Amino acid sequence: MFELLGIPPQVLMGQLLLGLINGSFYAVLSLGLAVIFGMLNIINFSHGAQYMMGAFVAWMLLEYLGIGYWWALLLAPLVVGATGIVLEKLMLSRLYRLDHLYGLLLTFGIALIIQGLFRNYYGISGLPYQIPDALSGGQNLGFMFLPNYRGWVIVASVIVCFSTWFVIEKTPLGSYLRAATENPTLVGAFGINVPRMITLTYAFGVALAGFAGVLAAPIYSVNPNMGADLIIVVFAVVVIGGMGSIMGAIVTGFGLGIVEGLTRVFYPAGSAVVIFVIMAIVLMIKPEGLFGRSA
């Protein structure tokens, strides 16, 4: 049996699959960021906090209202999206004409406030959230034991990612959106309510973060810092893929998950930095990102 650098193929297969699962989270989160940046030119630094809110809303639905995982998967993104609408209407909409930096600072501040509030009410240790019964247990694939829930995470993210890509790149609605980004005045002259479309786009991007939060709740610790730990990596993914590129965000999200997974086998201590090393290399060679259109 062949071995690669002393790692048996079964182990390698297992790690590839695990990388793909982590990549699913990166893909859904960076997709939301890419949609928001692509359409609004806002660098949404509160994305991590909104991901965390998704997980917390799922927990609250169960704890206070007895609503389980499947409904939470639908309701939590709606709730988080609704907070996104409020945020966009009240604050972000005032910043579109200014430099990117203002949006970044505003959303970063909001992220700190949201995290602080949750920390104040729920503490830092986290809250328990169980895997739904229908998805507990797992399959023995021969080379590894794959929990059903992780399989579901891959399926759900792939569906969500490609539907989003399809809507934005291949439907009339998506073409309005893209046109509104290019020239809002002209699109407005055709009778399309551009501000509302932008609000809804932001809400959608934020809802994607909330959706990822619900997906994460049963497997990661539901705590106020869960997003802060992840958001920096996700930003690196977006930069590597090319800011604002939908397909770039999806492909690099999954791809970098795999790269990170392999690093965990060959050189575990380096797994925290491998994505940033790749980011640095990409920025040197192709500053607009792998899938970015050069400006």
Place this chain on the structure above:
Amino acid sequence: MVRKTALGSVAAAALVAAPVMAQDAIDVTLGVLNDRSGIYADLSGEGSVIAAQMAVEDFMAEDKGLNVEILSADHQNKPDVASNIARQWYDQDGVDAILDVPTSSAALAVADITAEMGGAFINSGAGSTELTRGQCQPTTVHWTYDTAALAIGTGGAMTDADTSWFFLTADYAFGHSLEEETSRVVEEAGGEVVGTVRHPFPATDFSSFLLQAQGSGANVIGLANAGGDTVNAIKQASEFGITQAGQSLAALLMFVTDVHALGAQTAQGLVLTEAFYWDLNDATREWSARFEERHGSKPTMVHAGVYSGTMHYLRGVEATGSTDGETVVEWMKANPFDDPLFGQGYVREDGRAIHDMYLFEVKTPEESTGEWDLYNLLATIPAEEAFLPMEGGGCEFVEAAG
């Protein structure tokens, strides 16, 4: 020098300005320095301030002529921030003793500054054995636990002649030292360490490391990490069916707040070592109920340690009539304590508080009758066996005296 002048002027001011106070009223300022917003905020944080307040009230300090004030601050788990606050407290705010201080690197920094400034340092939150060994100070008391005690408790309990261990270690000083201490205990008991993987700190996804641990075929997977890392690792181990397949998990540092975060469903069967649990006996239950009323959750061993350490410190201040760090700590070492939360014990010459430790197993959801009803007591580790011996510990002032 500065210190004496300040004390002198305070005493003078008290004499001149307050004839109504008892003649020998002593001003004592305690500073609770810990993590108020990061990963250790639940196990120390505001709860430790409440525990210190409760100690002052229960001690009835006012009736005994002690005028106690409590300050608190957030050191953000950073040694430089902790040093700055400690220095300012001693220099400008008249602090006499610093309490709690989780995060070993921050605690070691505060220990040195305390010795330099003539204060007292009653540590509850940090784990490093260095506080009472290589970097000991005559003004340090290490009250609650240390990594060696955890290793002796959990490592000893889970190792038989041919038990094999695999470590998942957080890649920083604390994780390394916990792994090292436990490996020693395991090997002394005749067990074997078959492998180790160092994960970045903090980490979210442990599946890859867990699979490597599973592949090693070890009997026990030792988690040499803390807080959110431990919680995530255990959650994912349960998901990947690792415990169901026959391997045991040993959480080498885990607090009741972490177990609470996991819930009994996920954490059941875990074996862990703590110095305190709220449901040990009537005294711990009574105190914990009062604590919960004020804080909203049950106390951790760190909170309990702040309470008991403060109590013993105040006894020392009362007995010696002094707030000089070395004098009070010397009294604390000379006089054993009989404490409602930690039982009978004493502070050893090197500053290590010696008391019983407990080995617990997390209850199953069926056994657990409430959200905080989480542990079954497996064994009490007698005080004399619970900690590393002082001999050969490398504490300079002890060896110089001996």
